[in-house]
Amino acid sequence: MTTTTKFPQLSAIALAVLALGAHCQAMAQETGTADAPATPSAVQKEIQQVVVTGTASAAGTRKIDAAFSITTASEEQLKAAAPISTADIMKIVPGAYAESTGGQSGANIQVRGFPSGSDSPFVSVQMNGNPIYPVPVLSFFEGSSSFRLDDTIERVEVLRGGPSTIYSAGQPGATMNFIMKKGTDTPEGSIRVTGGTGNLRRVDGVYSGKIAEGWYGMIGGFYRVTDGVRKSGFPADDGGQLSAALTRKLDQGELNLYMRSTNDKNAFYTGVPLMSANEGRSISEFPGFDPLTGTLMSNEMRLFTVEAAPGRTLNYDLGDGRGLKSNVFGAEFQQNLNGWQVSNKLNYFNADLNTIAMFTGNNPLRAGDYLTGAIASANGNAAAVAAAGRLATGGAMTYASGGGAVDPNQQVVQAGLWAVEKKLRSFTDEFRVSRDIGANHTLTAGGYVANYSSKDTWFLGNSHLMTATPNARLIDVRLDNGAVVSNKGKEGNIFYAPVASYDGDNTAFFIADEWRVTDSLKLDAGMRREKQRLNATISNLTSVDPDGNPLTLYNNGTSAPSGSFTGLSRDDSVNSFTVGGLYKLGKDSSVFVRANQGHTFIYFDDMRNAGSQAVLDDRSRVPTPKVKQVEVGFKTATPLYSAYVNAFFTDFTGISFQQITTSGVLYSVSGSKGKGAEFELAVRPLAGLQLQLTGNWQDSEYRDNPSIEGNTVQRQPKFQFRFSPSYRIPLGDQALRVYGTFSRVGSRWADQANTQFLPSYETVDLGVLAELSDKLEFRVSATNLTNELGLTEGNSRLTSGNASGPINARPLFGRAVEASLTYRF
Secondary structure: OOOOOOHHHHHHHHHHHHHHHHHHHHHHHHHOHHHOOOOOHHHHHHHHOEEOOOOOOOOOEEHHHOOOEEEEEEHHHHHHHOOOOOHHHHHHOOOEEEEOOOOOOOOEEEEOOOOOOOOOOOEEEEEOOEEOOOOOEEOOEEHHHHOOOOOOEEEEEEEEOHHHHOOOOOOOOEEEEEEEOOOOOOOEEEEEEEEEOOOEEEEEEEEEEEEEOOEEEEEEEEEEEEOOOOOOOOOOEEEEEEEEEEEEEEOOEEEEEEEEEEEEEEOOOOOEEEEEEOOOOEEEEOOOOOOOOOOOOOHHHHEEEEEEEOOEEEEEEHHHEOOEEEEEEEEEEEEEEOOEEEEEEEEEEEEEOOEEEEEEOOOOEEHHHHHHHHHHHHHOOHHHHHHHOOOOOOEEEEEOOOOOEOOOOOEEEEEEEEEEEEEEEEEEEEEEEEEEEEOOEEEEEEEEEEEEEEEEEEEEEOEEEEEOOOOOOEEEEEEOOOOEEEEOOEOOOEEEOOEEEEEEEEEEEEEEEEEEOOOOEEEEEEEEEEEEEEEEEEEEEEEEOOOOOOOEHHHOOEEEEEEEEEEEEEEEEEEEEEEEEEEEEEOOEEEEEEEEEEEOOOOHHHHHHHOOHHHHHOOOOOOOOEEEEEEEEEEEEOOOEEEEEEEEEEEEEEEEEEEEOOOOEEEEEEEEEEEEEEEEEEEOOOOOEEEEEEEEEEEEEEEOOOOOOOOEOOOOOOEEEEEEEEEEEEEOOEEEEEEEEEEEEOOEEOOOOOOOEEOOEEEEEEEEEEEOOOOEEEEEEEEOOOOOOOEEEOOOOOOOOOOOEEEEEEEOOOOEEEEEEEEEO
């Protein structure tokens, strides 16, 4: 695998797209509009498309007239992208990079210039403009895990930066807003059956229409079961959801009620054994382990136990993974009252988002070397030596199931089987009122409230020794002095087991003004005042020996609640603002500029990591993060071509970082500065043909932390792009559409210290959509067609750099093919 930056590839593609666009535009100018390609309805929809995310008015504004960066995708565009999870949808968004190789849940999403580490602290997920959960990230939770995509979704809008700092949850990064379908006067529905790699079986259905005069409804959902691309021996994903909406049309207004119930189990994947050379710049397959389809998980370890305390043993199932069991209820109200535009959006969310998963630990090593280290460690344990009466001089390694000696040359690996129970609840409400106050000024004012909680029970550690093979076998280790290093594979204690209850309240007020200076020039400005109040009750911890036997080394020193608790609280108030302007160059083209200052507040995890009220009160140690951004952009959309290009500059202070290693939790604070550009370009030179190029370049570095000052912000490629051609071939009254995407993701650093290098990679996806009749369509799509071995994550459990030799890292899923048949009625 090479790490050379292949700018010539992009240059060739970009030049082809731009040259073709220029050629077609010249032809159109020479021959007149009659000879220009016919405008497909989809193109016309793009030109006239109205977006509602980040706009002051609930009615929204034309995408081309919005003074901020926003990407939209219709239902068909979402299906063509073939996302493997909610987070994977972000691959169509320039300036975003989603690490979705963990499965349906638990993704890491990076936003250009935003210094996040794991999870997705700068990405909020909304449904119908309401935050599903008002906090974008907690430990073992990120916003995309609370949402499952199905055919009840009409479109998605993804806003980056812009005026979102003053509206809704005040997210300064990216906001994914999924808009549900509503009933109309014309009844319509569809049933879609899908099968594919990993024995995938899925059924989607949706129906909408008129119920009575002024009343409309929609109902739909999905059920899916699959073994997954990675073969664990048990179902990877199993579950479904049901969604419904009831809409009441009012005189100059609308009331929309919606609900969604989800019960989904999703396996979670972490690193697999790989071979590293040249300090991680060259990655290859580990002997006997297919990195594209293999996993260490197996039926032998699927059902595991946690020794939580003396007399308390808990049972868990890896098949539960990082699932979602939730209920969502929401309402949207819009009304024009004598020139006053009034809107209110509320949302209630109640969910269990547990994590029952394997987290790989130390890099693979020889079984003989592991035994040597285990003997030395046991002989350094005074209590164990005293109980045994002598030092160990040797030991035996046997398979936990079936017995038999383990070859000293067998490669082995340690992986923790973790259990985290997390119960989330939230209520949000946003009220707005807008009015034209004269002199071409439209004033908007409103308020936002959020009440939310998280009830956590953690069991981290529980390391198991196993073979470094697909569907690994567990290994027992017993020393010749009676010490037991590993029993039924378990070779490590629970090192961190807090029980915690968190509650938060946010209250915000905002005001904004939009001034239409001329028909071509529009200016806007707004500010927000927000207060956050957090409370936490966290168990104090002690060390116990669950079985009271110092010779069972694997569970000595187990972390457990002591019975006492620490109460913590903190209040913060901040101001946010945004100011922007848009100048129309023509009917369908414009330039814009925007500056804003936002915040993220601290999260529940910052309170736990602080540990005491004194530390939590010290704003120099636990600061309130600040984000400053400037954007300058250009937009245009015509039947021949479209372009959305913008440059951005970011400045961060007080950003917290948490890393959970094999033995504890690390915490630090830093800042960063970044700059870059992102682009969405498309050319339609012939009827039915579109050539699209999206991507971004960015350069961001850490600051305000001497240990990482000047280092590149982790996990973010400096350069990435996607080239997506598509061609619709008319076949009588029907058509065949062929589409594909070539993606390149540049090299990245997996850690803040810039010691774990992740090489660049390239993938190819292809798809075909065949219209069989007016009501029937068939689609087949393939992702990672070339079986590219690309890494999305290094070994997050370690703080050291890449080794030469065996490592653990998380690669892309191998080639996956899906075929679906849709019947519309």
